[in-house]
Amino acid sequence: IYDNSDTASFQVATEISQLIRQRQKQGKKAVIGLATGSTPTKVYDFLVQFHREEGLSFKNVVTFNLDEYYPMQPDSIHSYVRFMNEHLFDHIDIKKENVHIPDGQLDKEDVRDFCRDYEEQIRKAGGLDIQVLGIGRTGHIGFNEPGSSLKSVTRMVRLDRVTRLDAASDFFGLENVPTKAITMGVGTIMKARRIVLMAWGEGKAGIIRQAVEGKIRESVPATFLQHHPNCEVIVDQAAGSALT
Numbered sequence: 001i002y003d004n005s006d007t008a009s010f011q012v013a014t015e016i017s018q019l020i021r022q023r024q025k026q027g028k029k030a031v032i033g034l035a036t037g038s039t040p041t042k043v044y045d046f047l048v049q050f051h052r053e054e055g056l057s058f059k060n061v062v063t064f065n066l067d068e069y070y071p072m073q074p075d076s077i078h079s080y081v082r083f084m085n086e087h088l089f090d091h092i093d094i095k096k097e098n099v100h101i102p103d104g105q106l107d108k109e110d111v112r113d114f115c116r117d118y119e120e121q122i123r124k125a126g127g128l129d130i131q132v133l134g135i136g137r138t139g140h141i142g143f144n145e146p147g148s149s150l151k152s153v154t155r156m157v158r159l160d161r162v163t164r165l166d167a168a169s170d171f172f173g174l175e176n177v178p179t180k181a182i183t184m185g186v187g188t189i190m191k192a193r194r195i196v197l198m199a200w201g202e203g204k205a206g207i208i209r210q211a212v213e214g215k216i217r218e219s220v221p222a223t224f225l226q227h228h229p230n231c232e233v234i235v236d237q238a239a240g241s242a243l244t
């Protein structure tokens with residue numbers, strides 16, 4: 001539990017930069033799973049700052065984003081492609097071919113193959129060294145809504161109404177929020193060698209308590225993280241306020 005989201009985000013960004021530098025020294029790639037939404041933005045700000053001011057290079061970094069709405073055009077203001085470019089990729093020296101984000105503009109019949117290939121690409125890259133997560137009020141990680149199984153893999157999912165309501169203001173109305181998304185599965189996330197789940201603000205206090213202290217169950221997918229051997233939950237005072 002950190003005093004505020006700034007100090008917490010600095011800590012997470014520092015851990016990521018240390019991983020990148022360590023892999024660089026070994027002549028290896030760092031494979032990083034990324035999230036979108038309001039939670040990780042300060043982490044990305046710090047990473048950009050480390051790139052500009054401390055010469056942190058992302059040339060050896062491979063990224064896999066958790067999810068994307070479906071359908072979604074990459075140039076839409078709502079797309080996670082655009083989000084990642086604006087918050088991180090446009091400001092660092094990452095190679096375009098090392099960036100992976102689920103494709104929201106696939107034809108329906110191509111989604112299955114795409115998802116299988118996404119899993120394969122993560123595997124071929126050597127697996128995720130670290131996965132950064134936020135958490136939804138439904139307890140979702142990625143877009144693994146209640147009912148997602150521990151073994152789930154990258155796939156098309158239907159978004160929970162609560163998740164769509166939370167996105168409604170960004171989309172200027174609930175009716176504009178996509179009903180579906182493509183997301184890494186809980187099983188995909190669980191295979192990461194390290195997981196950092198972050199949450200800020202009072203609005204996340206209840207779900208953080210359930211995720212950390214609640215019974216492990218499909219109705220709160222984040223509880224599956226209790227099984228992970230190297231997962232850290234990083235919260236500010238407000239998001240940690242319901243923990244006992």
Ligand code: F6R
Pocket residue numbers: 034035036037038039040066067133134135136137140141142143
């Ligand atoms: C985003 C994602 C979601 C968000 C979650 C929290 O890529 O996978 O699980 O992390 O919905 O969203 P914010 O951070 O906006 O509260």
